[in-house]
Amino acid sequence: MPLIDTDVHESFAGVKDLVPYLKPPYKDWIAAGAWRGFSQPFAYTSPGNGNRADVTNPDGSASVSDPALIKRDVLDAYDVTYALLTGYFYPTGLKMQYGLASAMAAAYNDMVAEKWLSFDDRLRGSIQVNARDPEAAAREIDRMATHPAMVQVMLPVVDDIAYGHPYYRPIFAAADRNDLVVAFHHTVFAEGPYGMGLSYMERHSLIPLAIMGQVISIILNGVFDAFPKLRFIMLEGGFSWLPHVMWRMDREYRQGRVEVPWIKKLPSQHARERLRLATQPSEDISNEAFLKVVDLIGTDELLVFATDYPHFDFDDPDAAVPKGLPEELRQKILWKNAASLYGFDVPGAGAVAEAAE
């Protein structure tokens, strides 16, 4: 069966790896060690310090800066048809110096194109931006969209103004005119409604709430209506909460549409048509519970598979999607829905689809 992994984290060994791709004056700043890169405001508690403990670079560092590792552990290990590179270096996290942040996003994109996308033709890229400067982000999207393997824009989950705010609209406009998907992923600065919590476990349990906040924001602030072709994917936020969010938004829409008449469809309909959720991290629910959730979501075309390699909460494609699900649903989750989201050509897909019927 084909397999599409929508969340694979490539990285660099350190921010100095960006120096060859940076423009002045930032090139000299980073080369001189003026900034050491982001560090998370908490400690990891998993055996591999946030990564799978069996994934290490030759130098012992945990980040996966070597494309050969992803080839070995993901592409070849599971015979992946396509894998979406999603990064975890999000310049939007800089609290100031937006010029530096935008330059680092551009440098990172150039590095991904040169070092990763050319390494294996199963890899597809996400355009990183500095969302704090939406006009600059839009220019970067226009620049990188010419690369045939760049298929989406990555928006890191922020801790203040959610992405439905009109301030970010140029980013969506750029994604729309370049026919790109918009992906959302949590960050080391994403927060739940009461902050990050007091333990890693609490922070990690709050991540879906941060993602829910973004879903609610972009639908209820009219992003889906302003860009009727644009499609959205939420990574690493789980999915079993979606029925509630859809029901709640629909109820609010029935009673409060007069305030937001630019929303032209039921929020749940927007979600079913153009929102996609990655299944990882799976919640170890039974076949029956899984089927109930899909039924409550109201479409079997919304969920897509992701491993989140090399992070510790990795989902194994052979184990994370329950084997007892109907074969057609498994195929949709493991590759068909993502192939249709990204418009991927899947070799032999016709034959596989027929065989499954």
Added chain:
Amino acid sequence: MSAATRYDVCAAEEVRVGALTPVPFGRATLVLTRLPCGSLRALAGRCPHQGAALQFGCVTGLMEGECDGAIAESRAGEVLRCPWHGFEFDLASGEPVVAPPAARRMRLRFFDVSEEAGRVIVSK
């Protein structure tokens, strides 16, 4: 088919555009209003959502617009909003402005109504 019974419920001048006029109707209440085109509407007094007394709702228009600060009203006098949850109902068609929840019917119930010699006649 037996002929409908006709009820004289109030004076025609009591039913105005943009207003809701409750009238007793057996043990229930009917709500009357007049569309801007002049025709009357007589509807069952309870909201098809959770049963609020519609006489306490408001008659408004259809709010439309493409962005914050640019909302315009059209079809003034043709939309009823329920006093409880504020759902909107189209007084011309009886349909909710937003599609109802799955497997729910949520339409206003209209009665035949006419104006004869200055009186409002409801048939049932």
